[in-house]
Amino acid sequence: MKAIAVSILLFAYAAAGAADIPAITAVKAAHMVDVRSGKLVDQAVVLISGERITAAGSQLTIPAGATVIDLGNKTLLPGLIDAHTxxxxxxxxAGYSIIAKSIPRIxxxxxxxxxTTLRAGFTTIRDVGADGYTDIGLRDAINDGDVPGPRILASGPPLGITGGHCDDTMHAPEYKSIALGVADGVxxxxxVTRRNIKYGADVIKICATGGVLSFGDDPRTSQYTLEELKAIIGEAHRLGRKAAAHAHGGDGIRLAVLxxxxxxxxxxxxxxxxxKLMKEHKTYLVPTLYLGDWLIDNAEAIKLPAPLLEKAKVVLPQARIxxxxxxxxxxxxxxxTDAAVYPHGLNAREFAVLVKLGMTPAQAIRTATVNAADLLGWSDKVGSIEAGKYADLIAVDGAPLNDVRALEQVQWVMKGGAVVKGN
Known part of the structure; x- marks a missing residue:
């Protein structure tokens, strides 16, 4: 049926005149992962016009004159999505050096x-907290073609209570420093929710509990009241944005879900x-687990303050359980992934942790494709190799459905029909 659809499309173009036929790129590979079924498609072909996929399947007819990219024995997957960077x-x-960083430098x-993130195979990210709207500025620069990078849904400064995880707790009181997202009371x-949206936020980030990399708070305790959370989330939804809650502790999770x-x-x-509540409300959980390995192993090298390291040693192993x-x-x-707590570009190391905790490789891959696309509200744009979606593709050696660690070595990346890594 897909081959017939391609033939009909080409006939329509021919009827319109050769000058109107768009350039077609055909990407070939030995295998392609169907992320919905968790199965391989052999002798895969993906046809692309401009930024979008027009057809994908096994042994599709490649139109005459198409530019062919033959990836040989590699395995194709949709571009990966990281919903927490x-x-x-x-x-x-995570140490004190950030105090001296200017917004332009950040x-x-x-x-x-x-x-780095794009070349690692992550063609879409959701950024959930940045100083001074820097993630929004970066998103716009990427969209304008000024710098290369993934598609970004950006939050700007996260909302938090005075002295909470999203306040700037490393400054002495005489500096009178208050984080831009601090907001107390309804x-x-x-x-602040409206201000973030005014300056371009795609998503509203809320700190609903204490955290690990902040002073003087407890990750197990809630920081916003139910009334405050309802006000923030309700306003975000009313204005067409989704909301994400940093929440370690049970009470903060419960309040945010409700x-x-x-x-x-x-x-x-x-x-x-x-x-129970998250299943009932169909609320996504976005674990960030690999950072537990990297952060503790590299705490001395990055000069992580001792109180934060002590919290990490308690919280992060418990998180996996x-x-x-x-x-x-x-x-x-x-x-x-919480990339930034560990170096960007290592994002795919999260997959192996998910598998270790009980997922199959196919299930783990779905978390970074169709599931993440659904959470972002972008299921019509990204997350699978299907007609109409952005031509965001990656290719790896090996068999990721057998060993998900193959995704840690992405060999080839395409974003929007343009190759950004590999030949």
Missing amino acids: HITGRPED TLTGAHNAL DEALK AGIDSIEHGSYIDDEGI NIGKAIKAGVPIAFG
Whole structure:
């Protein structure tokens, strides 16, 4: 049927006149992962016109005059999606050095990280927290073609309470430093939500509990009240945005889900009640697990302050136990990494952790394709190799459905029909 559809399309172009026939690119590979079924398509062909896929399948007829990219024995997959990044940050920023960083310097760091992330095979990311709207500026620069990088849905400054995880807790009080997203009470929370949207936020990020890389708070305790959360999330939804909640602790997870949150980020202390609520409300969990390995191993090198390291040693191992239970219970999972806590470009190391916690490789791949696309509200644009979607493709050696670690070595990347890595 797909071959017939391509023939009909070419006949229509011919009837319109040769001058109107768009340039066609055909990408060939020995295999292609159908992420919906979790099965391989052999002798794969993907036909592309401009930025979009026009057809995909096995042994499709390649139109005369098409530009052919033959990837030989490689395996094609849709471009990967990371739903939890901090694209303008670096691991070293978990220490005190971030205090001396200007907004222009942070933005340029983001440009470097964006290219690294794209070349690692992540063609779409959701950025959930950046200083001074730097992620929004970077998104716009990428969209305008000024710098290379993935497609970005950006949050701008995350909302948090005074002294909470998303406040700037590393400054002494005499510096009178308050993070841009700090908002206490319903009225302030509404104002900051509207301000973020005014300056271009695609998604609203909320710090619903304490965190690991912040001073003086406890990841197990909630930080916003139910009324405040309802105000923020309700306003985000009313204005056409989704909302994501940083939430480690059970009470913060429960409150955020009851308030209508679209995703829980981290979920380290998720309990039976949280699992039950998230399944009932079909709320996505975005675990960020590989960072537990990298951060503890590299804490000395990045000069991670001792109080933060001590929290990490307690919280991060516990997170794997609890999130393993959530995965087995069937909580919806979307892929996220918290890249910036560890170096950008290592995002795909998260897959092996998901498999270790009970997922099959196919299930793990779905978290970074169809599941993440659904969470972002972009199922019509990205997340699978299908007609009408962006021609965002990657290719790897090996068999990712057998060993998901093959995704850690992406050999070829295409974004919007343009090759950005490989020949």
